[in-house]
Amino acid sequence: MFKILEKRVFSPIIKEMVIEAPRVAKKCQPGQFVILRIDDAGERIPLTIADFDREKGTITIVYQEVGKTTKQLGAMEAGDYLKDFVGPLGTPSHIENFGTVICVGGGVGVAPVFPIARALKEAGNHVIGIMGSRTKELMFWEDKMREACTELFVTTDDGSYVRKGFVTDVLKEIIEERGKENIAMVLAIGPQPMMRACCNVTKEYGVKTIVSLNALMVDGTGMCGCCRVTVGGKTRFVCVDGPEFDGHEVDFAELARRGATFRAEEQRAMEHHTC
Numbered sequence: 001m002f003k004i005l006e007k008r009v010f011s012p013i014i015k016e017m018v019i020e021a022p023r024v025a026k027k028c029q030p031g032q033f034v035i036l037r038i039d040d041a042g043e044r045i046p047l048t049i050a051d052f053d054r055e056k057g058t059i060t061i062v063y064q065e066v067g068k069t070t071k072q073l074g075a076m077e078a079g080d081y082l083k084d085f086v087g088p089l090g091t092p093s094h095i096e097n098f099g100t101v102i103c104v105g106g107g108v109g110v111a112p113v114f115p116i117a118r119a120l121k122e123a124g125n126h127v128i129g130i131m132g133s134r135t136k137e138l139m140f141w142e143d144k145m146r147e148a149c150t151e152l153f154v155t156t157d158d159g160s161y162v163r164k165g166f167v168t169d170v171l172k173e174i175i176e177e178r179g180k181e182n183i184a185m186v187l188a189i190g191p192q193p194m195m196r197a198c199c200n201v202t203k204e205y206g207v208k209t210i211v212s213l214n215a216l217m218v219d220g221t222g223m224c225g226c227c228r229v230t231v232g233g234k235t236r237f238v239c240v241d242g243p244e245f246d247g248h249e250v251d252f253a254e255l256a257r258r259g260a261t262f263r264a265e266e267q268r269a270m271e272h273h274t275c
């Protein structure tokens with residue numbers, strides 16, 4: 001059993017939890033994820049690690065309530081226990097001194113971007129952060145991102161905070177201003193349409209772009225095939241080959257189709273859920 005040590009509510013649908021998981025914290029690297037289960041009959045949900053503290057033996061997760069399980073998780077409090085908390089899973093982010101790197105976090109995707117941006121800055125990169133959300137109310141961790149990045153740009157879809165626009169608008173402006181030859185890489189994490197839109201922008205300029213994919217998962221160890229995705233025309237497994245891939249090679253249309261496979265079941269589960 002894994003104890004929830006802290007809980008923070010960023011908005012009615014976005015929450016942060018600090019989980020006591022010393023063995024995961026000891027080994028995890030930026031870019032990796034965990035799979036958790038609330039109880040014996042629970043669905044397994046993969047969540048990218050948002051932060052970790054090796055000394056305290058804790059892992060931080062940030063999640064958005066989108067279905068039955070995340071709603072159930074949202075109703076849990078500090079002092080409660082999770083049944084399973086398996087990890088670290090997946091291949092860590094490739095960290096080295098690339099030069100200037102743009103890290104884009106959209107919505108709850110800001111959370112997994114944070115430890116990668118921090119590690120890239122520690123490795124000597126000039127890290128330009130872009131964080132965006134639909135509204136001011138859904139924004140979180142601006143302070144942490146400011147520390148993790150060399151410079152930070154903030155945008156909201158509705159203009160309720162800082163500037164109005166999408167992360168792709170800011171991304172395009174920065175590439176134009178600084179010159180595509182001066183950007184070594186873009187990392188984009190967030191909702192699939194946002195990652196796809198970022199890839200469309202960077203493809204135009206020929207700037208390498210890494211995305212972190214959120215696929216349906218069961219075992220998380222490459223055995224069930226549930227998380228398969230096509231990258232560069234080849235079948236890859238998000239849980240072991242990823243979650244990070246070259247965004248210009250990802251078949252986003254197939255990923256979206258596969259992600260919708262259980263929509264009817266998810267809907268039914270939500271309708272029967274009371275918490």
Ligand code: FES
Pocket residue numbers: 216217218219220221222223224225226227228237238239240
């Ligand atoms: Fe089963 Fe990836 S979750 S192969």
